[in-house]
Amino acid sequence: MNRPRLMAFAVAAALGLSNSAFAVSDQELKDLREQVRQMKLEYEKRIEALERRLQQAEQAAGKAEAAAGKAQETAVQAAVQASSRPVAENALNPGVSLVLNSVYANLSRDPRGFRIDGFVPTMGEIGPPVRGLSLGESELVFAANIDPYFRGTLIASVSPDTNGAEIEEGYIQTLSLSNGFTIKAGRFFSGVGYLNQMHAHAWNFADAPLANKVFLGDRLAEDGVQFRWIAPTDLYVDVGLELGRGRKFPGGPDGGRNKNGFGSGVLFAHIGGDIGTGTAWQAGISYLSTSPRDRRFDDPDSTGTNVTNSYNGRSRLWALDGILKWAPNRNPTTTNFKLQGEYFRRREDGDLTYDTLAQSLGTQTGAFASRQSGWYLQGVYQFVRRWRAGYRYDRLNAGTTELGLVASGALAAADFPILSAYNPTRHTVMADWSPSEFSRIRLQFARDKSRLGATDNQVLLQYIMSLGAHGADKF
Amino acid sequence: MKTIIKLLLVLAFSMLSWPVSAALRVFACEPEWAALAQELAGDRVSVYSATTAMQDADRIEARPSLIARVRSADLLICTGSQMEIGWLPLLLTQSGNGRIQPGSPGYFEASRFVAKLEVPSVVDRSLGDIHPAGNPHIHTDPRNIAKVAEALTQRLAQIDPENADAYRARGKSFLERWRSAIEKWERQAAPLKGMPIVEHHRAFVYLVAWLGLKEVGTLEPIPGIPPTPSHLAGLVEAMRRQPAKAIVYSTYNDPKAAAFLSERTKIPAVMLPYSVGGTDKAKDLYGFFDDLIGRLLGVVK
Numbered sequence: 001m002n003r004p005r006l007m008a009f010a011v012a013a014a015l016g017l018s019n020s021a022f023a024v025s026d027q028e029l030k031d032l033r034e035q036v037r038q039m040k041l042e043y044e045k046r047i048e049a050l051e052r053r054l055q056q057a058e059q060a061a062g063k064a065e066a067a068a069g070k071a072q073e074t075a076v077q078a079a080v081q082a083s084s085r086p087v088a089e090n091a092l093n094p095g096v097s098l099v100l101n102s103v104y105a106n107l108s109r110d111p112r113g114f115r116i117d118g119f120v121p122t123m124g125e126i127g128p129p130v131r132g133l134s135l136g137e138s139e140l141v142f143a144a145n146i147d148p149y150f151r152g153t154l155i156a157s158v159s160p161d162t163n164g165a166e167i168e169e170g171y172i173q174t175l176s177l178s179n180g181f182t183i184k185a186g187r188f189f190s191g192v193g194y195l196n197q198m199h200a201h202a203w204n205f206a207d208a209p210l211a212n213k214v215f216l217g218d219r220l221a222e223d224g225v226q227f228r229w230i231a232p233t234d235l236y237v238d239v240g241l242e243l244g245r246g247r248k249f250p251g252g253p254d255g256g257r258n259k260n261g262f263g264s265g266v267l268f269a270h271i272g273g274d275i276g277t278g279t280a281w282q283a284g285i286s287y288l289s290t291s292p293r294d295r296r297f298d299d300p301d302s303t304g305t306n307v308t309n310s311y312n313g314r315s316r317l318w319a320l321d322g323i324l325k326w327a328p329n330r331n332p333t334t335t336n337f338k339l340q341g342e343y344f345r346r347r348e349d350g351d352l353t354y355d356t357l358a359q360s361l362g363t364q365t366g367a368f369a370s371r372q373s374g375w376y377l378q379g380v381y382q383f384v385r386r387w388r389a390g391y392r393y394d395r396l397n398a399g400t401t402e403l404g405l406v407a408s409g410a411l412a413a414a415d416f417p418i419l420s421a422y423n424p425t426r427h428t429v430m431a432d433w434s435p436s437e438f439s440r441i442r443l444q445f446a447r448d449k450s451r452l453g454a455t456d457n458q459v460l461l462q463y464i465m466s467l468g469a470h471g472a473d474k475f
Numbered sequence: 476m477k478t479i480i481k482l483l484l485v486l487a488f489s490m491l492s493w494p495v496s497a498a499l500r501v502f503a504c505e506p507e508w509a510a511l512a513q514e515l516a517g518d519r520v521s522v523y524s525a526t527t528a529m530q531d532a533d534r535i536e537a538r539p540s541l542i543a544r545v546r547s548a549d550l551l552i553c554t555g556s557q558m559e560i561g562w563l564p565l566l567l568t569q570s571g572n573g574r575i576q577p578g579s580p581g582y583f584e585a586s587r588f589v590a591k592l593e594v595p596s597v598v599d600r601s602l603g604d605i606h607p608a609g610n611p612h613i614h615t616d617p618r619n620i621a622k623v624a625e626a627l628t629q630r631l632a633q634i635d636p637e638n639a640d641a642y643r644a645r646g647k648s649f650l651e652r653w654r655s656a657i658e659k660w661e662r663q664a665a666p667l668k669g670m671p672i673v674e675h676h677r678a679f680v681y682l683v684a685w686l687g688l689k690e691v692g693t694l695e696p697i698p699g700i701p702p703t704p705s706h707l708a709g710l711v712e713a714m715r716r717q718p719a720k721a722i723v724y725s726t727y728n729d730p731k732a733a734a735f736l737s738e739r740t741k742i743p744a745v746m747l748p749y750s751v752g753g754t755d756k757a758k759d760l761y762g763f764f765d766d767l768i769g770r771l772l773g774v775v776k
Contacts, residue, residue: 145577148576148578148579151568173568175567175568175573175576176573176576177571177573178571178572178573178574179571180546180570180571180572181571182568182569182571228571229571230542230543230546230569230570230571231543232546232547233543234540234543234544235540235543236539236540236542236543237543270539271539272538272539272540272543273539273540273543274538274540280536280538280539280540281539282538282539325536325538329527329529329530329727330526330527330529330530330535331529331530331531331534331727332534332536333531333534333727333729334729385701385729386701435700436600436604436699436700437534437561437604437699438600467600470557470560470561471561472537472560472561472562472563472564472565473537473565474537474565475536475537475538475539
């Protein structure tokens with residue numbers, strides 16, 4: 001093949017080739033255009049669909065938002081309702097609380113021989129606790145409103161030893177009498193004096209004053225009914241009347257008198273108010289009248305025999321009480337001071353029967369008349385948050401006790417040693433620490449001259465703790 | 476004996492003839508409710524507040540003068556939510572007044588009308604003096620005051636129907652003024668948003684929530700338990716890492732702990748009125764919030 005032919009062929013081939021290439025590309029372009037158009041259409045459709053869906057979604061979101069708003073509103077309302085639900089005393093169950101206490105006692109005299117000389121024994125638990133460590137009485141409290149008209153309270157004290165459970169208080173009281181009237185019925189701490197109405201866990205010392213021990217047998221809790229009226233004045237004034245069975249000392253033998261009607265009566269009146277911006281006070285007078293029948297006590301006579309004597313007659317007790325509390329701006333959290341005192345005066349007239357069981361010199365009966373008194377004064381100061389210190393002075397005046405059997409010469413004064421003219425005294429100091437309003441640990445030292453010629457140095461270390469429903473203590 | 480009875484009878488009758496004033500007698504457990512009742516009822520009520528802003532309403536004694544006031548009250552306004560659990564039940568049972576017992580129209584619990592914060596999921600005293608129904612210091616948010624005002628207006632109208640229209644009119648006017656005051660306070664308090672504070676007791680939780688403050692600690696290790704040295708030492712350390720803007724305590728708190736922390740961390744301690752009457756400026760509800768915000772702004776500037 002010569003060169004020019006070869007060239008021409010090549011050119012022709014190239015051209016031909018390129019020609020055919022151009023023809024294919026036209027067709028494909030059409031196809032491509034068609035494809036692009038279709039794709040465009042398709043995408044437009046898709047975008048349209050997406051837009052529609054978006055719109056729908058947005059609408060739905062708006063609705064959801066509105067719904068959420070409503071839900072939130074409802075939730076807030078529900079929260080208001082839920083959080084406003086009264087959580088009073090475990091809904092409908094009574095409020096239950098428990099007071100636990102325990103004591104360590106170091107006593108220089110044997111507590112089993114405890115007596116308060118010069119005064120008729122009350123046969124109650126008035127002595128100091130046993131030596132060493134001991135669990136005190138645990139207090140179990142149930143209380144709730146019964147209906148709009150009554151409230152019920154039961155306070156049982158569970159003794160760790162053989163005595164078992166005892167009902168300290170169990171009463172109902174009216175809520176809706178209005179005009180200042182309240183009626184209580186059942187067993188309750190009598191309104192005589194001041195400290196008698198306070199529960200032991202609210203006392204400022206580990207034990208009761210000597211006067212409460214000899215005149216009220218530690219505490220007077222009567223089965224009966226109490227009427228109380230508060231005057232409609234800004235100054236607090238109340239008056240009250242209690243009628244009871246005469247269940248225990250000074251009313252009669254344990255178990256009470258076997259008598260219809262009433263075996264004991266109490267009248268009381270209080271007055272109280274505020275002074276300035278930090279002081280509150282209250283003063284009271286009360287009168288307890290009862291006629292004990294066969295009120296027995298044991299006393300060793302001159303032969304050394306432990307004989308049982310019995311008193312029948314009348315017993316009348318007057319009590320005056322006063323209380324003053326101070327706290328800066330009435331905010332007792334950091335510092336506060338409390339001054340408290342009571343004075344008792346008792347008069348008993350009747351007959352005393354000696355040796356009722358005829359174990360010694362034979363049963364004999366003679367007149368009995370006594371005029372006795374006693375008082376205490378105490379101050380407790382909280383000097384820094386949680387810490388308090390206090391001092392109490394007790395004094396009893398045996399006064400006069402006239403015994404017909406001794407005056408007539410039938411028996412000697414030595415046959416009634418506990419009725420000798422002796423004036424017991426006691427000094428008590430204490431310091432306590434209360435980490436919270438529910439717990440307290442107390443150290444107390446007392447120099448007790450209750451027993452003729454014998455001083456008892458008593459050291460008590462005690463805890464008192466309460467748990468359960470929040471209690472409220474009286475003023 | 477006879478003379479005593481005679482004396483008692485004479486006393487009783489002299490008391491019965493005591494002059495009775497026409498005004499509705501309102502016994503408020505806390506000063507903020509006394510102030511609110513005064514705003515809503517004016518001269519139609521004679522208001523007595525059982526506590527002051529200087530007292531911890533958790534720790535009040537049921538003293539004789541309080542029993543005497545409850546005895547004659549027509550309406551009792553208390554916070555509720557167990558704020559007064561240690562003393563109000565005793566006042567109620569001792570008072571011999573059926574009109575103000577729970578459930579009767581004369582018994583009004585403010586916290587029932589607002590949403591409570593800090594409602595605990597676990598109720599146990601090892602967590603301190605907690606309130607099972609939530610934090611009861613609801614009055615430090617003025618929006619709560621508005622809610623209570625609405626409810627109290629209705630209650631006043633209910634127990635004193637003769638003056639119902641007057642109470643409603645007064646209530647409406649109070650709420651209008653109160654709402655514009657809230658707007659004003661919110662504007663003023665804008666710089667306080669996000670401000671970290673340390674509280675003595677969680678007494679201003681509602682204020683914190685309202686103004687958007689940030690509580691970063693309390694001086695009390697747990698509610699109702701006084702500040703301990705170890706807890707304060709921990710706070711000093713925490714403040715070094717992330718300092719708060721203010722240490723806040725209220726009129727009834729012992730200022731010592733706040734002063735201690737302030738001295739060690741150089742963060743200012745601010746005393747806030749706990750309620751109406753807590754400071755000279757907090758003469759009424761408006762003054763109370765003016766002073767609360769004013770004192771907090773004083774730290775920021």
